[in-house]
Amino acid sequence: MRSLIAIPLTAFLAASVSTTALLAQAPGGQAPQGRGNQPPPPPMTNLQIFPKDATRPQVVTVMQGFTQALGVRCQYCHVDDDPGRQNDMASDEKPPKKAARQMMLLVRDLNEKLPSAVGKTADATTRVGCVTCHRGVAIPKQLADILTDTAAAKGVPAAIEQYRDLRKQYYGAMAYDFSEGGLLVLAQRLVANNRPDDALSFLQLNTEFYPKSARTYVAMSQAYGRKNDKDNQIKSLEKASELDPENQQIKGQLQRLKSGD
Helix, strand or coil, X not given: CCCXXXXXXXXXXXXXXXXXXXXXXXXXXCCCCCCCCCCCCCCCCCCCCCCCCCCHHHHHHHHHHHHHHHCXXXXXXXXXXXXXXXXXXXXXXXXXXXXXXXXXXXXXHHHHHHHHHHCCXXXXXXXXXXXXXHCXXXXXXXXXXXXXXXXXXXXXXXXXXXXXXXXXXXXXXXXXXXXXXXXXHXXXXXXXXXXXXXXXXXXXXXXXXXXXXXXXXHHHHHHHHHCCCHHHHHHHHHHHHHHCCCCHHHHHHHHHHHHCX
């Protein structure tokens, strides 16, 4: 793998976050001098991915972008503010720091390949970064997967409670999909796995937050259909049609169901 040391610093920073990171670069690419009688900060050490001539402000700017993208603090990767220990930002002790280095290389590799993949120039191609996947959480796991794992380990009521907790903590952020579609993905997965009762529990939860979601009632009809509960299947579609009266697909499904086709 080609070393990043040979890559121009500006190119590396642009691939890591955005060109705005260059605003932190000191004049002439030199590290800033200390203020007053204070000596300048010591040079950066153990730079394995960053170019060796990266200045402290440039590295800090990129690191701040990482913490925001993952919703963490410096000590997630670094030996920093640990009780009874001296800070050692250069230490490789913590596994997340090693993983971060590999992810930086992966992001760089993706951004190099993207223009060719999408048939655009480099300037016209949207770059990926940590935030593209992490979206403010350290482990970028989809909401449906989180709730599926919790339901399997602790039961559906625990998963529903977890949804409420996550919604309180992250609603309005970019971390998880709390739109009406978020729980629909999970419910459709459960219906496909022949777990209609579990699907109905999550769909009922969805109506609490999205009472006018026709799509939720369509999904309920599908779950009742898996249970061979035709009466509730029809009622669910009738509710969906009431909420979305212009939807011909729903009307067609309802008509076929009532006619016995």
